[in-house]
Amino acid sequence: MLYKFNIVLLLLVSLFLCSTNAKIIDGAKHSIRQFPKGFLFGTATASYQVEGAWDSDGKAENIWDYLTHNDPCRIKDCSNGDIANDSYNKYKRDVEMMRELGLDFYRFSLSWSRILPTSFPDKINEAGVQYYNNLIDELLKYNIEPIVTLYHWDLPQKLQELGGWTNPHIVDWYVDYARIIFENFGDRVKYWITMNEPREICYQGYGDTTMAPALNIKGIGEYLCAKNLLVAHAKVYRIYEEEFKPKYGGLIGITLSGSWTEPESEKYAEAADDVIQFEIGIYAHPIFSEAGDFPPIMKEKVAKKSATQGFYRSRLPEFTKEEIEMIRGSSDFFGLNHYSSNVAYKNESINFFDEPSSNDDLGVASYKSPDWSSSASSWLKSVPWGFYKLLKYITNNYNDPNIIITENGFSTYGGLEDDDRITYFRDYLDAMLDAIEDGCNVTAYTAWSLMDNFEWMQGYVERFGLYEVDYSSPDLTRTPRKSAFVYKNIISTRSLNHHYEPDTTVMSIDEGH
Ligand SMILES: *[C@@H]1O[C@H](CO)[C@@H](O)[C@H](O)[C@H]1NC(C)=O
Ligand SMILES: *[C@@H]1O[C@H](CO)[C@@H](O)[C@H](O)[C@H]1NC(C)=O
Ligand SMILES: *[C@@H]1O[C@H](CO)[C@@H](O)[C@H](O)[C@H]1NC(C)=O
Helix, strand or coil: CHHHHHHHHHHHHHHHHHHHHHHHHCHHHHCCEECCCCCEEEEECCHHHHCCCCCHHHCCCEHHHHHHHHCHHHCCCCCCCCCCCCHHHHHHHHHHHHHHHCCCEEEEECCHHHHCCCCCCCCCCHHHHHHHHHHHHHHHHCCCEEEEEEECCCCEHHHHHCCHHHCCCHHHHHHHHHHHHHHHHCCCCCEEEEEECHHHHHHHHCCCCCCCCCCCCCCCHHHHHHHHHHHHHHHHHHHHHHHHHHHHCCEEEEEEECCEEEECCHHHHHHHHHHHHHHHHHHHHHHHCCCCCCCHHHHHHHHHHHHHCCCCCCCCCCCCHHHHHHHCCCCCCEEEECCCEEEEECCCCCCCCCCCCHHHHHCCEEECCCCCEECCCCCCEECHHHHHHHHHHHHHHCCCCCEEEEECCCCECCCCCCHHHHHHHHHHHHHHHHHHHCCCCEEEEEEECCECCCCHHHCCCCECCCEEECCCCCCCCEEECHHHHHHHHHHHHCEECCCCCCCCCCCCCCCCC
């Protein structure tokens, strides 16, 4: 009887889930949906991906300059960011594109080695400071709010040679850099992001070869990196809070990357949650949970494995009590970069070849369903309901934070008719509106990216831009794709209409921008 009752309950629950999914996928496609009052729209880029001018006016080498110059064909098309989109020289055209789109804000990052060529505060490169002053002033002139990331992956090469994020002294180096940034730009910049995507910085750069510095010191490097990065982030948050917030009144937070992980079947529910803990919880739990510290399941798993492998202590380093307290609550908002989802499963046949490694510590495998529609990037398939579920998860598990979507976007191989990108943006915005209706406090959305740019290991092969760039033209002419016209319409009407067909003949700047 009890058994039957459970089956009925299960059926009811799955019916409910199915109808929720159906609503997310198809529901509002036929009506026009309004965004909440005060909701903000922007686009984003990162310094190394667009600035170029890699050694101009006193800029020093960073880890991406070093990697692309010393091992060029580690990048898919053997390219680099030496010139990139030359935004160092063409920032006025960049701002003009933002005015065409009617953006509320622009998210960009600062190059540490452009501002501090020795990596340290003994020499400030005035030309570098001037460049960012020009960009910020140009934005403010047109009422576009700058959202500034202090660190988006381009560590000065000299600091890497000193151990980079595995050296605990990086906390001081990063704090010194941040103080100079706040002193120079804090009067005009009201939104700060300390770090972009620690997960990629540490897992890919230190535990793998898929991002600079490509150290591949698995099971050790990524965890040392995670700890130092969290302490550095929190210390900068506290300094801003104490010394600059009273003067300038800005907000400061962190941007985490996160995919949704769906269990292949109910029996893998715990495994799927473990994936989320290792990917997102590793940073979100110390900052946003009530308890602070690394997620308990992660501490347990790494400690257990470490012991059986003959280590004298867990490979996941511990925080002191003071550090746990300092990190807890050290973000004014939850910055989320989200692109796609995965399916998780676990069984005896899974073989993790690298031991020790964080993959082996986790012990769960995941994949992308072949049913999901593809982009130009192997890691990116369109799963709008995964976005909805992740937003609910963050709201429920991390204290209902104010969530700012700091990146979301879709890659193609180029071309102005980018209907797949348009479908992706519309479906993801629809899912986000569902989440807002169901109680998630999402207040801003950032499309990645303003224009095509250097897509890290994928070079210039995979394109994420609302604007396409003509490489063969001497001034790197930027032309709006169809998606730029659609995004412009979403912003100007503050609404989502799946059936809007833009006139793509003329892009112009509307009044007031
Ligand atoms: C950025 O520069 C690269 C190479 O110079 C080019 O392939 C890409 O299309 C450019 N994009 C923009 C928006 O300038
Ligand atoms: C392990 O899981 C995969 C994916 O679900 C499945 O294809 C495979 O048959 C499973 N192997 C065993 C031994 O259960
Ligand atoms: C959402 O977050 C903003 C910014 O922190 C806050 O002002 C607002 O009250 C929150 N809204 C809700 C419904 O909690």
